[in-house]
Amino acid sequence: MAGPRSGRPGGAFRRPAIISIGVTSTSGARSDPIWSALLIDHLDGWISALAVAGEIVVGLVFARAAIPKLTHPRRFTAQVTAYGMLPRSASPAVASVIVATEICVVLSLLVGVAITSIGGLLLAGTVSSVFMAATLWQLRHGRDVACGCFDADEHVSGRSILRLALLLTLIAVLLVIAVSAGPVLSAATFLSTTDGARALGTALAAAAIISIGKSALALYDVIALTSSPGRPSSRAARRRGEGGG
Numbered sequence: 456m457a458g459p460r461s462g463r464p465g466g467a468f469r470r471p472a473i474i475s476i477g478v479t480s481t482s483g484a485r486s487d488p489i490w491s492a493l494l495i496d497h498l499d500g501w502i503s504a505l506a507v508a509g510e511i512v513v514g515l516v517f518a519r520a521a522i523p524k525l526t527h528p529r530r531f532t533a534q535v536t537a538y539g540m541l542p543r544s545a546s547p548a549v550a551s552v553i554v555a556t557e558i559c560v561v562l563s564l565l566v567g568v569a570i571t572s573i574g575g576l577l578l579a580g581t582v583s584s585v586f587m588a589a590t591l592w593q594l595r596h597g598r599d600v601a602c603g604c605f606d607a608d609e610h611v612s613g614r615s616i617l618r619l620a621l622l623l624t625l626i627a628v629l630l631v632i633a634v635s636a637g638p639v640l641s642a643a644t645f646l647s648t649t650d651g652a653r654a655l656g657t658a659l660a661a662a663a664i665i666s667i668g669k670s671a672l673a674l675y676d677v678i679a680l681t682s683s684p685g686r687p688s689s690r691a692a693r694r695r696g697e698g699g700g
Contacts, residue, residue, distance in 0.1 A: 502632070504653045507645045508660035509629045510572060512668075513579055514564035514642065515661075516622060519605055521557040524550070534603035538589055556582050567641030573633050580626045587619045617675050621668050 524531040528550070535553075536546040556578055562568050563575030570578070586604075593600055593611045602611045604618075633639050646654050 501653065501656070503640065503645060504649070504657040505660055506629060506632050506639045507642050508657045508664060509625055510564045510576075510639060511642045511657070511661040512664045513576070513622070513626060513629070514561050515665075517557045517560045517579060517582075518565070521554060521561065523605065524554045524557070524603075528554070531603055534601045537600045538593065538603075539598070539600075540589060540592065553582065563641065565642045567644045572639045572641055573630070576626055576630050576633065580623065580630070583619055583623050583626065587616070587623065590615050590619065613679065614672060614675055618668075618672060621671060625664065 531554070532547050532550040535541065535550045536543055541549055559570060560575045560579045560582070563570045563572055564579075586602075590602065590611045594613075594616070599610055602609050602615050604615065609615075629639065640648075642657075646657065649657075
């Protein structure tokens with residue numbers, strides 16, 4: 456059974472019982488020594504920092520995804536239509552809902568407005584799951600369409616699946632932490648109330664998470680290239696087809 460929240464700034468979690476370290480007296484009564492309480496308080500702060508680092512990464516990914524949709528709304532609507540999973544008349548409304556959801560995720564995780572962090576994570580997981588299902592459907596049916604993710608010329612591929620899988624894994628871990636240990640502060644709130652050491656640790660942790668993701672995608676690119684060295688990419692083949700050979 457979890458205890459009360461830490462009262463110090465940056466303490467975003469209730470103290471989980473699994474971290475509690477106690478001693479048993481001769482009478483059988485259990486008590487927590489002072490050093491145990493200090494250890495729990497210290498761990499609470501660093502767990503908060505790691506969770507916020509994950510929030511920052513998810514928020515940045517969704518911000519990166521929302522920017523081209525905001526700057527080129529007609530192009531994104533056309534991309535939604537090209538998926539061929541919805542009536543053409545519904546594409547503008549669906550595109551608007553996707554953009555609004557992505558903005559809401561960014562505001563909740565990075566700024567702390569619109570909805571709670573848990574709500575933002577749930578929205579992020581929902582949108583990512585929808586994109587995963589849509590991408591898998593396109594690949595299953597052999598369709599070569601723009602994924603509508605970040606760059607205009609990026610098409611659905613195994614790389615898209617890997618990126619979404621990494622994102623969904625991070626979101627799932629953050630939700631488990633939030634549900635089991637208590638609500639997570641937004642990035643702006645945490646960084647404005649915590650000390651400099653934890654703020655720096657949070658930034659470094661976020662950079663590490665991004666590096667791990669980029670490394671996984673780079674490894675996928677190398678494997679894909681070496682596994683079929685004589686096979687042209689779908690994009691190159693498409694360009695040759697458009698040029699008449």
